[in-house]
Amino acid sequence: AQSVTQLDSQVPVFEEAPVELRCNYSSSVSVYLFWYVQYPNQGLQLLLKYLSGSTLVESINGFEAEFNKSQTSFHLRKPSVHISDTAEYFCAVSRKDTGRRALTFGSGTRLQVQP
Amino acid sequence: GAGVSQSPSNKVTEKGKDVELRCDPISGHTALYWYRQRLGQGLEFLIYFQGNSAPDKSGLPSDRFSAERTGESVSTLTIQRTQQEDSAVYLCASSPPGQGEIYGYTFGSGTRLTVV
Numbered sequence: 188a189q190s191v192t193q194l195d196s197q198v199p200v201f202e203e204a205p206v207e208l209r210c211n212y213s214s215s216v217s218v219y220l221f222w223y224v225q226y227p228n229q230g231l232q233l234l235l236k237y238l239s240g241s242t243l244v245e246s247i248n249g250f251e252a253e254f255n256k257s258q259t260s261f262h263l264r265k266p267s268v269h270i271s272d273t274a275e276y277f278c279a280v281s282r283k284d285t286g287r288r289a290l291t292f293g294s295g296t297r298l299q300v301q302p
Numbered sequence: 303g304a305g306v307s308q309s310p311s312n313k314v315t316e317k318g319k320d321v322e323l324r325c326d327p328i329s330g331h332t333a334l335y336w337y338r339q340r341l342g343q344g345l346e347f348l349i350y351f352q353g354n355s356a357p358d359k360s361g362l363p364s365d366r367f368s369a370e371r372t373g374e375s376v377s378t379l380t381i382q383r384t385q386q387e388d389s390a391v392y393l394c395a396s397s398p399p400g401q402g403e404i405y406g407y408t409f410g411s412g413t414r415l416t417v418v
Contacts (some may be wrong), residue, residue, distance in 0.1 A: 191344070230306070231345075231393070233406030277344060282319070289335060289358070290407070292344035 189214040189280050193293035201301050202270055208263040208296045209277030210252075218280040220261040221290065222252055225275045234276070237261065248272075273300045304328075306410035308394050314416045317383055323379040325339045327396030332374050335407065338363075339391040348392075351377060353399065384417045391415070 192212045195200040200206045212218065222234040242254040252263045261278060275297050279290040307326040315321050327334050334349040351371040362368070366384075371377040381388055385409040391414050395407040 194342075196342070223409075230411040231395075231409040234348070236406065237408070279345075289347045289350055289361070290337075291347070292337075294318075294344040 189218060189282065189291040190286045191278050191280055191293035193278055193296050195296050196294065197257070197297045197299065199299045199301060200268055203267045205266050206264065206268050206272075206298065208278075208298065210261045210293060212259050212261065212278070212280050213281060214259075215254050215283070216283065217253050219283060220254055221254075221279040221281070222246075222261070222263050223279060223292075224262055225277065225295075227274070231277065234263075234285040268298070270300050270302060272298060276297060306396050306408050307392055308392075308410035308413050310413055312410065312414045312416075314418060316396045317417055318383055320380065320382045321384055321415065323381075323392050323415070325379070325394030325396075325410060327375070327377070327394070328408055330374075330398065331396035331408070332399040333397045333407075334371060334377050335395045336369060336377070336379050337393045337395065339393055339412070341390070345393060347409060348379070381415075384415075384418045389415055389417045 192211045194209050220237040223231040225231045235244050237244050237254045245251045250265045252261050254261050274280045275295045277295045278293040281290050309324045332353040335349040337345040340347045349369045350358040350400045366382045391412040393409055393412045395409045397407045
């Protein structure tokens with residue numbers, strides 16, 4: 188089975204400051220890794236994903252995440268946040284070896300960007 | 303449709319009543335998932351449909367929960383004899399066959415179920 192741990196339930200940060208949202212996972216098999224974002228009153232949206240290749244992946248709105256296999260981590264970072272980044276962020280994994288591809292999610296981190 | 307549509311968006315029901323939650327996936331998406339999101343927690347997988355294959359029901363928490371899907375279209379999640387612990391947001395997601403990990407799943411906005 189897989190598990191995902193997001194240690195920080197809430198992360199308050201000032202606008203234009205850098206931020207890191209932590210994600211660690213546990214799995215007996217290789218996994219794909221994802222970050223989803225849920226803006227207030229909206230559904231979850233895929234932010235970025237790691238499937239293979241370069242361990243550093245980027246989103247179109249300035250977020251990046253780095254897959255670290257030895258530390259089983261996939262932390263999300265942004266060098267300068269905006270008010271509009273206020274949302275809940277979920278880290279998720281899915282097994283590479285099955286066809287179901289159901290996601291296992293962490294409990295989420297609420298990013299609160301303050302002016 | 304353009305996105306995954308779920309209805310109702312909010313549902314308040316009395317303990318012991320049955321409820322039905324509906325999900326309209328994106329046209330052409332053969333894979334459909336139901337998840338449950340309890341307050342302050344991550345999403346829990348409930349059930350998975352893939353085309354005409356037998357559904358994967360391994361995430362259903364009890365026999366009070368069931369789901370159906372007609373072909374590759376609408377899915378209904380039914381909760382019988384609701385309990386207060388069933389209060390949560392129920393999310394539906396769909397993806398093209400075998401491509402969820404590439405393109406990402408498309409989630410609906412969810413149904414917020416409150417059992418009083």
